Amino acid sequence: MRSAGIIDLGSNTARLVVMVYQPGYRYQRLDELREVVRLPEGMGGSGILRAAPFERGLQALRTFRSYCDANAIDDVRATATSAVRQASNGAAFVAAARERAGVVLEVLSGEEEARYGALAVANSLAVDDAVVFDLGGGSMQLSSLAGRRFAGGGAVPLGAVRMTEAFLEGDPPKPKALKALRRHVREVLAPRVAELPRGIPVVGMGGSLRNLANVVQSRSGYRPELLHGYRLERRALERLSDELAVMPVAARRDVKGLNRDRADIIVAGSVVIVEALAALDADEVIISGQGLREGLFYPYLFPEGDHLAPDLRAFSILNLMREYYDNPAHNDHVRLLALELFDQLAPLHGLGPDARELLGAAALIHDIGMAVDYYAHHKHGMYLVMGRALPGFSHREQVLIGLLVRYHRRGAPADLGFGGALEAGDMERLTTLAGLLRLAEYLERSKAQRVRGLRCHLGDGVVQIEALSRGDAEIEVREAGLRSGLLAAALGITVEVVSGHLPT
């Protein structure tokens, strides 16, 4: 495995993200360091990075450099954005970074910054076309994605630190100041938004948005507790923004879900986001937990041409499988048998290609819980599936895959508290799919690929499943028969499993 350190010197926050990866094969976020640098502090209209934030920025870079050296990170890529880009002494900062922190800093243009953000979205959310915004401390990037490709965009000087410094001095801010901020944001956004397409999903990123989404999500008791892919309603955001705007900063620090060190700039951040959604005429924003940093990483993971995962959903599932239980012979074979059952029994279950894809995905990762312990590995597996975002899948799909893993061995499917992410009819679909997966798993009981294929005979209220093998598959036939009850109940039929022999 190679390692890459991505240093993102943002205007509010500096971060080092460490990824380990094998190009095109798998990756994992190993570590993250975060420092609040608040670079635009005291900049005002002067355009000069002041001494204190200048030193804070260098200190953060020194820490990250020292981490990368001590941990022998193979490649380090460091970028700076709005605050350094705009500062009249930005070049001096870049020189100081090289000389005093040993970090070679690329200063990204607004378009480059927007482009990498869009790349992160294309490699982590199941959207082909979208408007993407990234609200940082210094600027906001606004862009659009068409067919997963960057279709233009750039930076707008509406960052949360910058807007706080320019408009919201009081604590709490005066209504008049908020009004002035709102007006300013509208004026700046109007011409930029006019260039963007309408009627497609809006995806948002950045620390302020993640914090706001976190507050709304935790108050609503929503599960899964994952920000990436969460659909935040504009109305909920407006209510929260109004609530925060009248609180003094000390009270905002104690709001559950907000970072304490972001309490001072969150009001301005929330106003900018609310206005952006209004200007885009969007009722909700899909949160992207990935952003510029991940966008900068993808060229390492996918070095070819456009740095896009060729099949994002397939890659996500393989990435999980490879991390935790890389037994492709068994996993692939359970998938093959599950899909054969799905296809041959289609007249009985009537499920479509979406359900088929989820079944195939769950089959590949049904055993990942063994990384925690063999015993109860179905429970551990669900924990691992739900433990982090599954790029390319909606929360609903992720929950269904998690529950399929959970019920691949035994038990009657229940929603386990994730019902809020599901749609009407999903529990029935889940039960049928779990019944198919369970049968496939036990048809591959000895993990030796003895059952080479299946022939399903559909009769009146009864299905006979002929397990085709060249040699002995007695245990598979018996065990699959014993585990066929779930499928039988889901379809309201009788299921028989019998041996069938292939010519040797």
Add this chain to the structure above:
Amino acid sequence: MRSAGIIDLGSNTARLVVMVYQPGYRYQRLDELREVVRLPEGMGGSGILRAAPFERGLQALRTFRSYCDANAIDDVRATATSAVRQASNGAAFVAAARERAGVVLEVLSGEEEARYGALAVANSLAVDDAVVFDLGGGSMQLSSLAGRRFAGGGAVPLGAVRMTEAFLEGDPPKPKALKALRRHVREVLAPRVAELPRGIPVVGMGGSLRNLANVVQSRSGYRPELLHGYRLERRALERLSDELAVMPVAARRDVKGLNRDRADIIVAGSVVIVEALAALDADEVIISGQGLREGLFYPYLFPEGDHLAPDLRAFSILNLMREYYDNPAHNDHVRLLALELFDQLAPLHGLGPDARELLGAAALIHDIGMAVDYYAHHKHGMYLVMGRALPGFSHREQVLIGLLVRYHRRGAPADLGFGGALEAGDMERLTTLAGLLRLAEYLERSKAQRVRGLRCHLGDGVVQIEALSRGDAEIEVREAGLRSGLLAAALGITVEVVSGHLPT
């Protein structure tokens, strides 16, 4: 990593356990296959393995062989115990296993079987001296452990299948039959128990015992839900045995926690165990989740001399660390700083060597949750610590280590439902230790070992911690200062963190 397949052809159950390992370094249970073979079925007094169980046994071995071939297992070791050992046609079975299943079967003597069981206990429970019993389907092994070494023992023909066949024909069994069984067990046990030491812990293993413990544990709502190391009270076991004895087998199949395929032999099994505890004058039995299979595996893991882990508790922690987050430079350094703090602040906290060991253990594995995701890795870490038995540690210790991992970054320690495994005063101890660990973690904030040592100055109601470094450790000093609140609250003092310079 090498792989070893251990085939244990027991009298009731045949199992293949697959372990992956690096000798002396780490191991993990990768997989397990289980088949009910019920070898003594119909044997009665004849001493002959009947045709049906004979074929079931061969079929299980063929399945396991086929698994090992398909999965390219490096070494396979297969053993048979009581049923084959006692059968007059045992040699024919061994020959058939070789010729018809491709499995070379070692038939263990009663003493060898007891010896491997004792080895499993010595490498998985924190007991130096113990009486160990292993109740199987054909026989029960009884032995003793002195200074972690096997100190003699062997097999007694009291297996659960054998006793069921010999005494408990009715459904439910007649009171008279139960009485006869009890008398028989007492008579057989008396001379064997007389040879064993008293007043030392009793450790039990085997599927019947695990099932019984599982029922008692799940009914009591006890957490952690781990069988290995669970202390099962004899009175609870007696009550459960009496309850099961009057139920028909069909009703026993639905008892939550019992394996359905063990419902017929569980009454005899419970009677044998209750009588054994009574004969040993023991109020409780410590459950060992490991047994013969793991005992047969340890010679692969620890090839030297006596196959004992030199320091079991240290090995368990390192094994976890190596599986999930093998960054020894950082982990070792957090441990070093945490123990320095512990030692220098001893006058303030007054904690002893047991607490010190737990702190050091938690420090080594505090980051393992990063294997699931960087975000919320403290929560994932606790999940992984509690996900399986931690050999050598009691449940109380495991919970304390898990909670230390959970609270190493933030939050005020709570017991999270594990209070039942803790002792009075543990929450205070936990808070102090979490305060120390958190400080150590942030004193190693950049994971570059910049803080080389500590000097603690104890004043009146205030502690000044001097972080000694050769270069720049500004971030460590600042962050540790910000995270010192938990320790300050635990000790009722003020904590200051300042820089101190070592000569360069």
